[in-house]
Amino acid sequence: MAFPPLKNDLLLRAAKGExxxxxxxxxxRQAGRYLPEFRKVREQHEFFEICRxxxxxxxxxxxxxRRYSGLIDAAIIFCDILVVPQAMGMEVLMNPGxxxxxxxxxxDDIRKLRADVDVDKELGYVFEAITxxxxxxxxxxxxxxxxxxPWTLFAYMIEGGGSKTLQKAKTWLYRHPEESxxxxxxxxxxxxxxxxxxxxxxxxxxxxxxxxxxxxSPDDFATFSLPSLVHISSSVRARLSQLxxxxxxxxxxxxxxxxxxxxxxxxxxxxxxLDWCIDPVVARRIVHQxxxxxxxxxxxxDPNILYGGPEAIEAYVKxxxxxxxxxxxxxxxxxxxxTPGVDPDDLKWFFECVHKYSTS
Amino acid sequence: MAFPPLKNDLLLRAAKGExxxxxxxxxxRQAGRYLPEFRKVREQHEFFEICRxxxxxxxxxxxxxRRYSGLIDAAIIFCDILVVPQAMGMEVLMNPGxxxxxxxxxxDDIRKLRADVDVDKELGYVFEAITxxxxxxxxxxxxxxxxxxPWTLFAYMIEGGGSKTLQKAKTWLYRHPEESxxxxxxxxxxxxxxxxxxxxxxxxxxxxxxxxxxxxSPDDFATFSLPSLVHISSSVRARLSQLxxxxxxxxxxxxxxxxxxxxxxxxxxxxxxLDWCIDPVVARRIVHQxxxxxxxxxxxxDPNILYGGPEAIEAYVKxxxxxxxxxxxxxxxxxxxxTPGVDPDDLKWFFECVHKYSTS
Numbered sequence: 001m002a003f004p005p006l007k008n009d010l011l012l013r014a015a016k017g018e019x020x021x022x023x024x025x026x027x028x029r030q031a032g033r034y035l036p037e038f039r040k041v042r043e044q045h046e047f048f049e050i051c052r053x054x055x056x057x058x059x060x061x062x063x064x065x066r067r068y069s070g071l072i073d074a075a076i077i078f079c080d081i082l083v084v085p086q087a088m089g090m091e092v093l094m095n096p097g098x099x100x101x102x103x104x105x106x107x108d109d110i111r112k113l114r115a116d117v118d119v120d121k122e123l124g125y126v127f128e129a130i131t132x133x134x135x136x137x138x139x140x141x142x143x144x145x146x147x148x149x150p151w152t153l154f155a156y157m158i159e160g161g162g163s164k165t166l167q168k169a170k171t172w173l174y175r176h177p178e179e180s181x182x183x184x185x186x187x188x189x190x191x192x193x194x195x196x197x198x199x200x201x202x203x204x205x206x207x208x209x210x211x212x213x214x215x216x217s218p219d220d221f222a223t224f225s226l227p228s229l230v231h232i233s234s235s236v237r238a239r240l241s242q243l244x245x246x247x248x249x250x251x252x253x254x255x256x257x258x259x260x261x262x263x264x265x266x267x268x269x270x271x272x273x274l275d276w277c278i279d280p281v282v283a284r285r286i287v288h289q290x291x292x293x294x295x296x297x298x299x300x301x302d303p304n305i306l307y308g309g310p311e312a313i314e315a316y317v318k319x320x321x322x323x324x325x326x327x328x329x330x331x332x333x334x335x336x337x338x339t340p341g342v343d344p345d346d347l348k349w350f351f352e353c354v355h356k357y358s359t360s
Numbered sequence: 361m362a363f364p365p366l367k368n369d370l371l372l373r374a375a376k377g378e379x380x381x382x383x384x385x386x387x388x389r390q391a392g393r394y395l396p397e398f399r400k401v402r403e404q405h406e407f408f409e410i411c412r413x414x415x416x417x418x419x420x421x422x423x424x425x426r427r428y429s430g431l432i433d434a435a436i437i438f439c440d441i442l443v444v445p446q447a448m449g450m451e452v453l454m455n456p457g458x459x460x461x462x463x464x465x466x467x468d469d470i471r472k473l474r475a476d477v478d479v480d481k482e483l484g485y486v487f488e489a490i491t492x493x494x495x496x497x498x499x500x501x502x503x504x505x506x507x508x509x510p511w512t513l514f515a516y517m518i519e520g521g522g523s524k525t526l527q528k529a530k531t532w533l534y535r536h537p538e539e540s541x542x543x544x545x546x547x548x549x550x551x552x553x554x555x556x557x558x559x560x561x562x563x564x565x566x567x568x569x570x571x572x573x574x575x576x577s578p579d580d581f582a583t584f585s586l587p588s589l590v591h592i593s594s595s596v597r598a599r600l601s602q603l604x605x606x607x608x609x610x611x612x613x614x615x616x617x618x619x620x621x622x623x624x625x626x627x628x629x630x631x632x633x634l635d636w637c638i639d640p641v642v643a644r645r646i647v648h649q650x651x652x653x654x655x656x657x658x659x660x661x662d663p664n665i666l667y668g669g670p671e672a673i674e675a676y677v678k679x680x681x682x683x684x685x686x687x688x689x690x691x692x693x694x695x696x697x698x699t700p701g702v703d704p705d706d707l708k709w710f711f712e713c714v715h716k717y718s719t720s
Contacts, residue, residue, distance in 0.1 A: 165699060167664055174668025174676075217636040217662055217695075219679070257618060258638050276577040278618050302577055304527055308534025316534075319579070335577075339525060 001131065003202060004139040011074045011142050011331060015205060015248035015271045017296045019328030023321070023358035024073035025351055026144075028252075029337030030064040031078045035344060037063045047094035048086075051079050057129035058136060065141060067344065071351035074141050074205070077130050077198070081148025081209055084190055085157050087122035089114040103160030107172070107179040113186075119193040126194075127201035134202035145203030147194050149210030149253070150187040150232075151225035154180070157187075166215050173224055180224065188228040192235045199240055199247055207250040207273070208232060214255015214275075221259050226267065229253070233268035250298060254336065260286050264295050274299035276335035280323035296329040301350075303334045306342045310349050317353035326360045361491065363562060364499040371434045371502050371691060375565060375608035375631045377656045379688030383681070383718035384433035385711055386504075388612075389697030390424040391438045395704060397423045407454040408446075411439050417489035418496060425501060427704065431711035434501050434565070437490050437558070441508025441569055444550055445517050447482035449474040463520030467532070467539040473546075479553040486554075487561035494562035505563030507554050509570030509613070510547040510592075511585035514540070526575050533584055540584065548588040552595045559600055559607055567610040567633070568592060574615015574635075581619050586627065589613070593628035610658060614696065620646050624655050634659035636695035640683035656689040661710075663694045666702045670709050677713035686720045 006012075010024035032038060038060055041050065050056045060078040082092045085100070089112065093099045104110065120127070134143050148156075155169035163169070172180050195206050213225055233249050240246045252273030253263060263272055264287040272295050274283055280300060288294045305316045324330040332354045338347065366372075370384035392398060398420055401410065410416040420438040442452045445460070449472065453459045464470065480487070494503050508516075515529035523529070532540045555566050573585055593609055600606045612633030613623060623632055624647040632655050634643055640660060648654045665676045684690040692714045698707065 165664060167667060167699065167701075170662070170664035171667040174665055174672040214637060218639045218642075220662070255637070258642065277574060277615070279578045282578075282618065302530070302580070304525060304530035305534055307527060307531040312534040339527065341527070 001202065003134050006139045006142060006204070008073055008141050011205060012248060014329060014331050015250065015296050017270070017294060017329040019326075019360070021360055022355060023324070023330050023332040025332035025354040026072055026074040026076065027334050027338050027347065027350075028076075030072070030076065031060045032338060033340035034338055034342040034347070035063055035067070037067075048080070048092070051083060052125045054125060054129040054132050057126075058133045061129070061133045061143075062136060065137065068348060068351055069140070071348065071355065072141065074144050075133065075137055076144040076146060076207070077126065077133060077203065079126055079129070079146070081146070081153065081211075082156060083123060083126065084147060084153055084187065084194060087114075087117050087119060087194070088187070088190060090157060097162050098156065100157065100160040104158050107176050107183075110179070110183055117190045117193070119190065119197050123194055123197065127197050130198055130201040130203055142204035143202060144205045144207055145195065145198030145201075146207040146209060147191045149208050149213070149225065149251075150184040150191065150228035151216070152210050152212045153187050154184055155212050155215075166212065173220065177223075181227070184224060184228045185231060188231045191232055192239070195232070195236050196239045196243075199245055200243070203247065205248045205250065206236065207252060208269075210251065210253040210256070213253035213259070214257070216256070218256075218258045218262075221253075221256055222262060225253070226259075226262070229267055237268065252298070261289075269295065271296040271298050271331065273297075273333070274335060276300050276302035280320065284324065294329065296331065297324065298331040298333050300333070300335040303336050303339050303342075306334075306338065306346050306350060310346070313346060313350055314353050317350060318357045321354065321357035324358075326358075330358075332358060361562065363494050366499045366502060366564070368433055368501050371565060372608060374689060374691050375610065375656050377630070377654060377689040379686075379720070381720055382715055383684070383690050383692040385692035385714040386432055386434040386436065387694050387698050387707065387710075388436075390432070390436065391420045392698060393700040394698055394702040394707070395423055395427070397427075408440070408452070411443060412485045414485060414489040414492050417486075418493045421489070421493045421503075422496060425497065428708060428711055429500070431708065431715065432501065434504050435493065435497055436504040436506060436567070437486065437493060437563065439486055439489070439506070441506070441513065441571075442516060443483060443486065444507055444513055444547065444554060447474070447477050447479060447554070448547070448550060450517060457522050458516065460517065460520040464518050467536050467543075470539070470543055477550045477553070479550065479557050483554055483557065487557050490558055490561040490563055502564035503562060504565045504567055505555065505558030505561075506567040506569060507551045509568050509573070509585065509611075510544040510551065510588035511576070512570050512572045513547050514544055515572050515575075526572060533580065541587070544584060544588045545591060548591045551592055552599070555592070555596050556599045556603075559605055560603070563607065565608045565610065566596065567612060568629075570611065570613040570616070573613035573619070574617070576616070578616075578618045578622075581613075581616055582622060585613070586619075586622070589627055589629075597628065612658070621649075629655065631656040631658050631691065633657075633693070634695060636660050636662035640680065644684065654689065656691065657684065658691040658693050660693070660695040663696050663699050663702075666694075666698065666706050666710060670706070673706060673710050674713050677710060678717045681714065681717035684718075686718075690718075692718060
């Protein structure tokens with residue numbers, strides 16, 4: 001597929017660990033509820049209807065790029081991590097949080113899942129949306145594809161929605177460790193096909209969201225989450241290399257800060273996303289100590305600082321830029337998705353401050 | 361006040377960092393909803409009615425001591441961290457989670473708080489319950505008093521209940537940093553009086569619960585939470601020394617694992633509680649590196665492992681005991697409060713496994 005040439009490759013260079021003239025910046029969930037133009041589309045369409053309609057997903061993906069043109073360095077395809085459980089045969093509703101009418105209650109329920117998932121058939125709408133968005137972006141910024149990490153998806157599939165303690169999912173880990181590991185790998189296999197398909201469709205960087213990584217002890221993370229994350233990075237890299245279309249891989253294992261060292265050595269990702277609960281100076285030291293080639297970092301301002309007004313935003317961005325330093329290999333971002341109720345102009349100010357304080 | 365002599369001082373010796381013949385063990389929220397005898401009392405009485413009725417609070421405090429006699433090494437007074445906001449003049453309901461009908465919405469609302477809090481008047485019922493419980497314990501195990509940390513109480517007082525993101529409380533920190541710091545210190549002053557009063561009434565160890573410490577970045581934790589925690593430890597220690605009744609002080613700053621180093625150097629607590637998201641070996645290394653005298657540690661098994669059945673419980677307890685080692689200065693516990701639905705016999709097995717695997 002031929003796409004227009006890329007005019008802004010800051011994100012891709014920083015993801016490779018290179019020194020950049022300033023830090024590239026985007027924010028997780030940037031096409032979301034804080035934007036009035038998003039809420040307007042949402043009034044007319046259900047959440048998953050938007051995901052499944054390439055024209056709508058494209059429109060929403062582009063909204064922040066239009067609004068913040070010149071200030072924002074990446075688009076991320078509008079989609080949801082729960083399309084993978086859907087592709088595996090589970091029903092997922094969004095009202096407004098995710099909810100599974102028929103979650104997995106015992107390992108026997110695994111039989112209910114689709115044995116072989118044809119991602120082109122089940123998730124072709126994402127690939128179409130990516131291709132269309134990439135075309136409409138016209139090379140302005142790179143397009144990010146993504147999926148959820150197996151542990152996070154496993155937890156949703158068993159809990160049936162969000163949960164404070166992940167009691168049900170953890171009960172599986174502790175009572176049925178072997179069945180859990182097998183299911184985690186089975187989810188990973190679907191993620192691999194899905195991620196490779198996204199690159200074939202036009203994605204220029206891939207991010208894996210392990211949103212619930214931080215709920216596990218470091219031991220349990222290493223036992224239950226890391227193997228499937230490594231399976232994804234190694235398999236996706238191998239398949240993309242064969243296709244001669246390798247792209248940078250980012251892992252955001254939210255809260256797994258105690259595992260940053262092992263992630264930088266073993267996980268096989270080019271970029272590790274950070275939440276705000278680790279000092280960037282500490283994070284830089286850990287990844288420098290451990291890796292042959294230091295991985296790049298992404299993050300990590302507390303999204304709530306966007307409620308603090310221009311003065312607080314500037315002070316915190318300045319501090320964050322100082323802490324990550326000017327050595328490159330850093331993608332500026334929040335430490336978690338942007339939340340509803342943020343004033344879009346405050347986000348604009350965040351971008352402007354990153355430009356100002358991260359310039360070499 | 362004369363109380364019966366203490367027969368089991370394992371907890372107090374371990375809290376001082378001493379090597380003990382086995383690790384003392386108790387669990388946070390041990391007098392709670394997982395116990396049928398607690399639920400029976402709760403059917404007849406409202407939550408805060410129990411807190412305010414010394415005979416009921418005593419009864420519930422003693423329930424796990426009776427059930428696990430010989431296996432459990434501490435009682436913790438039945439109460440709630442939100443009695444401090446109540447003492448400051450705020451209404452708090454429990455239905456079933458905590459809810460404030462009239463939370464603080466702007467710094468102007470601070471005027472609504474009681475200017476001087478007479479803890480003997482407002483919280484005398486806790487002191488009575490402590491004295492009565494200490495008598496009835498007859499020296500079997502020590503009695504722990506506690507309160508919430510200022511940051512956690514501040515967050516409740518502003519959010520008006522639990523919250524996923526603490527958006528409102530953080531908006532205060534970022535928009536009104538000076539007013540926030542002043543309020544945090546004002547809450548700390550009430551906590552100090554309350555904690556000293558608990559020791560005068562008979563408490564033999566004090567624990568401060570900073571349940572939401574982990575929601576703050578390390579910088580924000582150092583700026584907003586740590587100063588009031590230090591104010592508490594230094595003031596309580598000074599006042600108890602004058603009374604010649606110093607007791608060990610424990611801080612459980614849940615999730616603030618990136619701040620363990622600074623806590624071990626600066627916080628002034630004898631014991632630091634750990635959640636399950638830090639490897640005990642790593643935690644030991646950090647507190648040994650940093651303190652003149654290594655602080656003791658408490659924790660840290662994931663409470664959800666109690667749903668995993670006897671085999672998982674034994675394997676995880678064995679691993680935890682191995683990781684904390686036999687050097688002493690360790691109080692075995694869960695990494696957070698025990699949750700409803702746990703089989704009391706599984707908790708018994710947890711205690712038995714700690715006895716088995718932590719014996720020197």
